Amino acid sequence: MKDLPPEILELLFDYLxxxxxxxxxxxxxxxxKEVIERSDRLVKKLTIYVSYPAILHSFRSTLKNSVRRYRNLCITRTRDIGTESQFLSLTNAFELIGxxxxxLTVKWCLLRNLDIPITNSSDQAFRRRIRAEMYYYDHAPMGRYYGSYGGMRDNYRDELHKEFITIIKYFTNLERTVWNDVHIERRTNLNEITTLDFTSLRQLEMRDxxxxxxxxxxxxxxxxxxxxTDPSWNSNRLPGIDTFELFLISQEALKTLIIxxxxxxxxxxxxxxxxxxxKLKSLELKDVSFHDxxxxxxxxxxxxxxxxxxxxxQNERSRPLDFLSFYDEILKTVLKDNLKLKTLCFDKHNYRFINCDFLKNIKNENVETLNFNVSKEDNDAEFFKTLLKTLPNLKTITYKSEYCVDNDGDVCFDKGTNLDQVVQLVMINASVKSLINVYVQxxxxxxxxPKLNGSYIDDYIGGFLHRHRTIKVFKIGNSIGPSYFFVSWNLCQIIVNYLINLESLTVYNFAEVNKSVQFLCNLRYLxxxxxxxxxxxxxTAKTKEECERIKLKLIPVEKTSQVNEIVEQDDDDD
Structure with a gap:
């Protein structure tokens, strides 16, 4: 392999x-080593991680001894107080590589130092811990919180702001940057800020x-x-959203916006x-309230x-009654005028439409994918049923309810629903009674x-599978957390009898695993x-041997654990 030319080696290494x-x-x-160091294609996959000022010395040594043309950098500002000489060394290094x-990814201030993963921005318990940490950060004596340090600084936070402005100005050719926990005071020198050049930037992500x-x-x-994501102006005490809006409308070529x-x-x-x-092509708005x-x-x-x-x-308790029809005209505009719309996702969180007549005479034949999530406070599926009539050419439908006790209110299909174009149907926590009302050609x-189910569930599923023998990929059960549903031996018989063309099957909970798997081996194309x-x-080994004989591949998958915590909402989140 050493005899291969560098071009071929670079091509082979690129598969890594x-x-x-x-x-x-x-x-x-x-x-x-020389092939990788001289290849832009390979070096762009590598990222330098700098923890300032903790591992500054190793970072400088890396730059000094390496000829790699690095493209990716992650800077983490630790809680330690750096010396002036350390900061000068850092700026000299960034002036060279910037x-x-x-x-560029920047992790400033505090959040990245907490030993709790940021998995859900709406986790109220997590937010409380962050606020307590930030309060202590702002008010605790510097010597007690950051350790004794000669020449104790009275305004450490201002120093962090100045450091950030000084460091960021060296990165003038960025194409993508992610900022975490960056807080810039308005009193920062605006003349210095306006001289920073980021005209080459194409992707920007800001978190907190x-x-x-x-x-x-x-x-x-x-x-x-x-x-x-989760901006820090989510409080009446923190002004600045006007600055964000001015930045937003200054964009000339924005295609993707996620708030x-x-x-x-x-x-x-x-x-x-x-x-x-x-003119956006992709728009995501989650947990966002409009003023007017x-x-x-x-x-x-x-x-x-x-x-x-x-x-x-979503609904807001502080809004007047006319807010109940807040989204009517917005959705009407979106569905009527967006002729290029292909994917539509709704997350209906404690919001009920007075009626759905505003969509009565609207048809959008371009939408092919519909994802519909509904909270446990609002499991009324009437709006979903109306959307099915408004979007006649759907190919993929996902209906997900946060909570289901298999009652009539969560039946997501009207009787006689015929979905001619649909090829993929996903129903999570929807009532199994919905299955008797729909036919997908x-x-x-x-x-x-299914989650919390009533009786006769095998009969509902069996009747649906009997009418849909074209199914080639079938998943059944709950992949997240504990499940109250088990695939019985009777249901396995139904699958084998009706889904003769089945190629892929996923079952998260068998009632009798070995007996069921051996019987499923009778499916010819599985x-x-x-x-x-x-x-x-x-x-057992006997069951595995039977699967190997018919060339059936057994695939184990970890079930994702999910912990549902009910956290009392505090005043700042009202």
């Missing part, structure tokens, strides 16, 4: 997606940053993608729709080239996850059988 594998190969021999970096951070990045007006968790102050306090130049219904409608009127829309429909993939890892361990 894990950066650790690339690093290991570079240490194999001198030739491999113009070469294309992808204040709106003043947009002052720093204001020159980036050619973004393709903008992602805002997660903007409650107070609400979005679009001022109507600036006439100044919007961008008319302003929200005007914004959606400017976006008529959407291909993907994910929007959370060309169904290829079917996923059913090639893959996926089971939970726990039940895979219960499969």
């Amino acid at each position: 997606n894990d950066p650790k594998d690339i690093c290991n190969i570079s240490e194999t021999c001198k030739k491999f 113009p070469k970096i294309k992808n 940053c204040d709106a003043y951070a947009f002052d720093v990045i204001s020159s980036a007006t050619q973004l393709d993608s903008l992602i805002i 997660n968790s903007i409650q107070h102050p609400r979005l679009f306090n001022i109507d600036r729709s006439e100044r919007i130049q961008f 219904k008319t302003h929200a409608e005007n914004f959606f009127n400017t976006q008529k080239e959407l291909e993907f829309l994910n929007i959370q429909l 060309h169904l290829h993939t079917f996923e059913l996850s 090639k893959k059988l996926t089971v939970s890892s726990l039940q895979y361990q219960q499969i």
Whole structure:
């Protein structure tokens, strides 16, 4: 292999997606190391991780002794107080490498130091711990919180702000950047901020940053993608959302916009729709409140080239009664005027429509995918039923209820529902009674996850499978957390008798695992059988031999644990 030319070796190494594998190969021999160091294609997969000021010395040594043209950098600002000489060394290193970096991740201040994963921005318990930590961060004596340090600094937070501005200005050729916990005070020198050049930036993601951070990045007006998650202006005590809105409308080529968790102050306090130049293709709004219904409608009127829309429909207790029809005109505009719309996702969270007559005479024949999530406070499926009539050419339908006790209120299909174009149907926590009301002519993939079920469930499922013998991919059971549903021996017989063309089957909970798996071996075209890892361990050698004989591949899969916590909402989140 050493005799191969560098071009061929580079092509072979390019198949490695894990950066650790690339690093290991570079240490194999001198030739491999030179190939990787001189390849832009391979080096762009590698990321330098800098923890300042903790491992600053090793970072400087890496840059000094390496000829790699690094493109990715991750900076973590620890709680330690660095010396002036350390900071000077860091800026000298960034001055050298900064113009070469294309992808920069910044983890500033506190959040990244907590030993709790950020998995859900709406986790109230997590937010409480963050607020307590931030309060202590702002008010505790510096010597007690950060350890004794000669020449104790009275305003450590201001030093962090100055450090960030000084460091970020060296990265003038960024194409993508992610900022975590960056908080810029308005008193920062605005003249210095406006000189920062980010005109090459195309992707920006901000997590828990204040709106003043947009002052720093204001020159980036050619973004393709903008992602805002859990911003720090979610309080009336923290102004700045106006700065974000001005940054948003300054974009000229924005195609993807994702906003997660903007409650107070609400979005679009001022109507600036006439100044919007961008035409989005993808829009996601989750846990976002609009200040004014008319302003929200005007914004959606400017976006008529959407291909993907994910929007959370939610109610607010503080709103007047007319808010009950808040989304009517917005949805009417989206479905009527967006002729390129392909995927539509709704997350209906404690929001009930007075009626669905506003969609009565609207048809959108372009939407092919519908994802519909409904909270346990609002398991009324009438809006979903109306959407099925409004979107006649759907190919993929996902209906997910947060909670189901198999009552009539969660029957998601009207009697006689005929879905001619659908090839994939997913029903999670929907009532199994829905199965008797629907017929899907060309169904290829079917996923059913019952939760709290009533009686005769095998009869409902059996009747559905009898009418849909075209199914080739079938998933049944709950992949997340504990399940109250088991696939019985009787249901396995139904599957074998009706789904003779089945190619892939996933069952998370067998009532009798070995007996069932052996019987499923009678399916002629079945090639893959996926089971939970726990039940895979219960499969005997005899059963595995039978699967090997017919070339049936057994695949174990870990079930994802899910912990549901009820957390009392605090005053700041009301």
